[in-house]
Amino acid sequence: MNFREARAAERRLNILKAAAKLFSEKGYHDATIEEIARELKYTKGSIYYYINSKQDLLFQCHELAMNLLLDNIYRIRDLGLAPDLMLKEVIKGHIETLMSEFNLVTVMLVSDYELEEEYARIIINKRDEYEGIIAGIIRDGIEKAIFRDVPVKVVINLIMGAANWIGRWFRPEGPMTLQEISQFYADYLVEPLLVRDKSRE
Amino acid sequence: MNFREARAAERRLNILKAAAKLFSEKGYHDATIEEIARELKYTKGSIYYYINSKQDLLFQCHELAMNLLLDNIYRIRDLGLAPDLMLKEVIKGHIETLMSEFNLVTVMLVSDYELEEEYARIIINKRDEYEGIIAGIIRDGIEKAIFRDVPVKVVINLIMGAANWIGRWFRPEGPMTLQEISQFYADYLVEPLLVRDKSRE
DNA sequence: TTAAAATTTAACTCATAGGTTGAACTTTGA
């Protein structure tokens, strides 16, 4: 990649970030390409020199967000922790990725139905892969008798729902830091999975 | 209310239901008034004989959804149960109301940022009231030493997030009924609140 | 029966936003 290509790639990324910001603030439809352009002191025409379509911009937000989440979960899977500790790390990592790339991930969570069929399939595949890894961790915990025998998919949806909602209410000025909250969530959401008192069985 | 007024009210309700359906399927912006009209074999002009604006229709979805949730929680509060049982009932009732009026509640959850300022305030007030009642139940449980001393608002957001996400994945054809799922959620989400073993303290 | 009130509709206005174009301007490298 030469200098020109690098510069173009950087600009494409800036456009993507600006789009993510506006998409997450106002929703996909209410954010206009002109606003995205204005944010970067461009005109609309210049934006279209770098992108194909607004829909494509939305897709890239989804894709980048999912890639960040996948990178994170692969990293955690390779730590070789016990299932309960690993699941807690997954929850913490999910929440912290979610919030550190707030705009990107919010776009993905809020405007998933705006994605056109062909794009949506790609994202759904990534999401299935992500949830598949979590399912593997939980099943492993059940086999090792660390976790109770629970309906795995329901538990995953319960956890994802709780975690994904954080973007709707968390404010950094609040009484708890994000790290405190993600730790609290991890503990709270893993505890009901744990096999209680073995001696009573 | 005479016959004419009753009929007009009924039609307004039908329009609202059709709007909720389309808003929840396609999002506020992608659903058009003409589609809503077509759904009911009306023309756009007739719709405007009954409504003021599209925004107003959105607001009514939000308002009706919140009113259903509030009716439900008032009913439960008046049952006079112990805090842990009451909280479980609240979770079950929340999920079942959510799913029985899927379109209305989905509109509220998915397109809240589409509401204009003045309307949004009214809905936020109702939501605060709703969450205030749940907070009261949890605080009561803490005082009575049934619940651990937890950050109440964080717990409410955790529970609401988990429950509100159900609309995104639940399918009636799935392996569990909605009642089974709402019971599972209630148990799962209340358990971490319970004071463990009193004798060990 | 009939006139007023209620209801419906086709045809309209208007604003907006996605996307295109061709010319102008800038950068680059020989």
Add this chain to the structure above:
DNA sequence: TCAAAGTTCAACCTATGAGTTAAATTTTAA
């Protein structure tokens, strides 16, 4: 230096959808 390639922009096209209107049609009740 200068021509080709890369980049920017104003002006434009077009589609769409919210909301209006005035006339036509239907309903109601005296």
